[in-house]
Amino acid sequence: MLAGGSLICGVGIARADASAAVLRNGDFEAGLSGWQVTGTRTAAKTETGDTGAQLAHRSADRFAVSTSQNVVGLSRGWWTFAAYVRTGGLIGATTISLQGCGSDRYAVAPVTAQDQAWVRVAVSALVTSSRCTVRLTTKGGPGDWATFNRLTLSPGRVTRAIRGADLSSLAKNEDFGAVYRTADGRRGDAVRILADAGANLGRLKVWVDPADGYNTTSQVVATARRIKKAHQKLLVDFHYSDRWTDPGSQTMPAAWQGLTAPQVATKVYEHTHQVLTALKAAGITADYVQIGNEINPGMLWPLGQTWDVNPDDEVVGAQWDNLASFLKAGQRAVKAVDPRTQILLHLTNINNGVDSLTWWFDNVVSRGVPFDVIGLSYYGYWHGSLADLQAAISTLSARYDRDVLVVETAYPFTLADDADAPYPNIIDLDSELVPGYPATPQGQAAAFRSVQDAVAAAPGGRGIGTVYWEPAWTAAAGNGWDPADPTSGNAWENQALFDFHDRLLPAAHDFAPDPPR
Numbered sequence: 001m002l003a004g005g006s007l008i009c010g011v012g013i014a015r016a017d018a019s020a021a022v023l024r025n026g027d028f029e030a031g032l033s034g035w036q037v038t039g040t041r042t043a044a045k046t047e048t049g050d051t052g053a054q055l056a057h058r059s060a061d062r063f064a065v066s067t068s069q070n071v072v073g074l075s076r077g078w079w080t081f082a083a084y085v086r087t088g089g090l091i092g093a094t095t096i097s098l099q100g101c102g103s104d105r106y107a108v109a110p111v112t113a114q115d116q117a118w119v120r121v122a123v124s125a126l127v128t129s130s131r132c133t134v135r136l137t138t139k140g141g142p143g144d145w146a147t148f149n150r151l152t153l154s155p156g157r158v159t160r161a162i163r164g165a166d167l168s169s170l171a172k173n174e175d176f177g178a179v180y181r182t183a184d185g186r187r188g189d190a191v192r193i194l195a196d197a198g199a200n201l202g203r204l205k206v207w208v209d210p211a212d213g214y215n216t217t218s219q220v221v222a223t224a225r226r227i228k229k230a231h232q233k234l235l236v237d238f239h240y241s242d243r244w245t246d247p248g249s250q251t252m253p254a255a256w257q258g259l260t261a262p263q264v265a266t267k268v269y270e271h272t273h274q275v276l277t278a279l280k281a282a283g284i285t286a287d288y289v290q291i292g293n294e295i296n297p298g299m300l301w302p303l304g305q306t307w308d309v310n311p312d313d314e315v316v317g318a319q320w321d322n323l324a325s326f327l328k329a330g331q332r333a334v335k336a337v338d339p340r341t342q343i344l345l346h347l348t349n350i351n352n353g354v355d356s357l358t359w360w361f362d363n364v365v366s367r368g369v370p371f372d373v374i375g376l377s378y379y380g381y382w383h384g385s386l387a388d389l390q391a392a393i394s395t396l397s398a399r400y401d402r403d404v405l406v407v408e409t410a411y412p413f414t415l416a417d418d419a420d421a422p423y424p425n426i427i428d429l430d431s432e433l434v435p436g437y438p439a440t441p442q443g444q445a446a447a448f449r450s451v452q453d454a455v456a457a458a459p460g461g462r463g464i465g466t467v468y469w470e471p472a473w474t475a476a477a478g479n480g481w482d483p484a485d486p487t488s489g490n491a492w493e494n495q496a497l498f499d500f501h502d503r504l505l506p507a508a509h510d511f512a513p514d515p516p517r
Contacts, residue, residue, distance in 0.1 A: 022071045023134065026151035028053040032067070039065040043138070051118070051149055057094070057138035058145035068135040071153060074101075074127045078157035081134045082122040082150075082457060085109040089144030091436060091446040096121055097135045102128030105514070106135075107457075109146060110386050110450035111436030117387030118149070122457035124157040158456045162405055162465025163511045164201030164235065165194050165497075169473040171223050172214045176476040183504045190472040191223075193504055194497070195230035198512030202227035203235040203407065203467050205293065206275055208253035209242050211484040217275050224284050233287040235344070235407070235467070236279075238272060238330065240292060240300055243483055247307070247349060250292075250299045261303045261322040265329040268300075272333035276341075286341050290407070291330035294348040294377055296360060298323045306363070324367035331370050346375035346407055350392040351384040357392060361400055373464075374400065377408040378451060380434040381427055386454040390463075393455065397462035404462055406455050408469040410495040411447035412439040413507070418500045421475035423489020439494070445507035452510065471497035471508070 024034035028046045032055075037044045040063035047056050057065050079098070087094045087109050097106030107123040125132065134153060138146045170190055180190040191202065204223055207215040220236065227234050239245040242253050256267050276286060292299040297307035304323040327345070334341050345364070347357055361374075374396050378389050393404045415428050433439055437447045448468065455463035473479075474496050480488030493500070497508045 022074060023151060023153040024069065026153075027149065028055050034069055036068050037065065038068070039063070041065070049147060049149070053149075055136065055148040056145070057136070057147075060142055062141045064137075064139040066135050066137045068133050070131065070133050072131045074130050074132060075155065076128055076130070077126070077155060078124050079127050079132065080122050080124040080154050080156055080158055082120060082152050082154070083136065083148050084118040084150045085121050085146060085148055086112045086116055086118055087146040088113050089140055089436075091443065093140040093144040094136070094138045094146040096123055097137065098123055098125035099133040099135055100129065101125045101132040107453055108446070108449065110454065112385065112387070113435040114380070114385045115387065117385050119386045119454060120390060120457045120459055121453065122158045124159070158461065160452050160456045160465050160513065162201050162233070162467070163199055163452070163513070164203055164233075164407075164465065164467030165199045165471050165511070166203040166205075166237075166408065166467055166469045167191065167223060167227070167472055168203070168205040168215055168237070169470055169479060171219050172212070172479045173473060173476045176478040178472075178474050178476040178479070179502050180472065180498055181502045181504065183506075185503060189226070190498070191226045191230050194471065194508060194511065195232055197504065197508040199232065200511075201233040201235055201287070201465075201467065202230075203237055205237040205239055207239055207242055207483075208271060209255060211242070212486075214483065217278050220275060221278050221282050221284070224279055225282060228284055234284065235288040235290065236275065236286045237290040237293055237346075237407075238275070240268060240271070240326070244481075245292070245299065246294045247296050250295065250297060250301045250305070252300050252303075256300075261325060264300055264303055265325045268326050269329040269333045272330045273337060276334060276337040280337055285338050286334075288342045288344050288373065288405075289330075289334045290344045290346050290375060291327050291334075291371075293346055295345070296347050296349055296356070300326055306360075320363050321367065324364055324369050327364060327369045327371075342372040343370065344373040344375045344405065344407070345369075345371045346377070348377035348408075349383065350376060350378065350388055351382065354392050354395045357396060358399060361396065365400065372402065374402045374404045375407040376404060378406050379409060380411065380437070380447060380451065381432050386450060389451070390454055390458040393458040393463045394460045397460050402462070403464045404455075404458075405464050406451065406466040409448070409451050409466055410469045410471075410492075411437065411444045411507075412494045413441045413444040413499065413505055414494050415439045416494065418475035418493045420500070421477045421489060421493070423480065423491055425494045426491045427495065441499070441506050444495075444505065445510055448507045449510045468497065470495075474498050474502065475500070
């Protein structure tokens with residue numbers, strides 16, 4: 001089913017109803033009336049699909065076809081052309097564009113071979129000439145094709161306001177000898193290199209008492225200084241644990257074990273307040289704070305656990321109440337240090353269905369938990385299609401009237417291990433990849449850009465950006481995944497944004513607000 005919703009541009013709602021006055025036959029119910037076909041004309045046709053009439057670009061031979069329409073009478077300012085698209089074949093075969101507006105812009109349609117669901121694609125241009133050409137283009141061979149529906153041209157702009165990088169492992173990596181280089185081989189500071197590429201936010205996780213002494217308050221303050229010096233925003237990610245937390249593990253810090261729920265809530269407040277106060281003393285204000293990390297199953301187990309509990313067990317409600325008290329304690333601490341800091345609640349596993357996410361948020365909302373932003377993890381090889389991601393963003397933003405930020409995403413540029421510090425990669429097989437996106441530098445760049453574009457174009461317009469997870473966690477012997485085991489390895493270096501020769505990869509250029517194509 002195609003989702004609806006008005007286009008929202010950054011801070012304001014565009015007048016979506018204006019599109020009907022300027023774009024003719026955007027649903028192709030009248031065939032190709034109003035549209036011009038150039039190139040391989042036989043490759044463009046209208047047909048009946050699962051949502052009604054649609055435009056198809058396909059051919060039995062190599063082809064290059066464009067379907068376009070000239071529109072006039074546009075007011076000066078930003079306009080957005082959007083289409084629901086499905087594609088097959090090679091990445092980059094299909095684009096949608098705005099041309100002749102005073103500035104030309106285009107967006108690459110994602111490959112949707114994963115489930116062939118419709119994905120909304122949008123591109124914005126600053127109109128200075130009162131007219132534009134909207135264009136749909138597909139180039140390729142027999143395996144390349146695209147179908148289009150629900151085209152609109154509306155005043156307003158889609159933007160990727162937040163283009164972030166999680167730099168939590170950077171300090172330890174550097175201490176164990178990692179170096180970073182620009183694409184042309186010049187050695188530099190990873191924070192600055194990524195900022196120069198266009199990253200405008202740094203994310204840092206906090207552990208309570210980790211075995212390796214990293215991701216503690218002092219480490220967070222030191223790296224946060226570098227992030228702010230690079231003129232980036234700061235997102236602080238509290239795990240409330242001594243090690244990783246995720247849906248499979250939300251371990252209570254060792255020093256807090258055996259405490260009652262009210263006592264743990266006090267510890268949450270004190271820990272949160274202490275870290276943010278240390279940042280404030282260094283002249284740093286967190287722009288966003290996560291209260292917990294991937295907390296679908298709750299956090300601070302067993303007191304705040306909400307998964308894997310018998311639904312008929314009377315303790316379930318008490319555990320939700322405990323979780324709410326922990327979240328509220330964290331929120332109070334954040335606002336006590338600086339009321340301008342935005343509170344973010346972070347979930348994952350959108351592949352379990354949007355209902356699993358609304359179930360969680362309904363429970364915390366019903367208990368009066370305050371928050372400002374919804375955070376999601378999205379890894380295409382685990383969490384479903386881009387259509388699933390857009391559905392989650394649209395449903396959650398509409399239901400809870402909150403913006404949505406994808407705080408974790410990544411993709412491999414190779415399936416190989418770095419010979420300098422070999423350790424089995426989390427993603428190391430072709431069968432694990434997202435169909436249509438190879439594990440190459442170009443495939444990584446296309447995957448990262450597709451996620452960013454899907455977030456920005458999600459119906460409702462409240463996807464505010466994307467954070468790449470651990471782009472600087474390259475292979476450095478000694479900096480493995482387990483803080484308690486110095487011999488553990490890094491299973492992530494093939495998804496970093498620096499290659500095995502320490503050089504910046506092409507995907508990093510997609511941090512730019514309007515990256516080169």
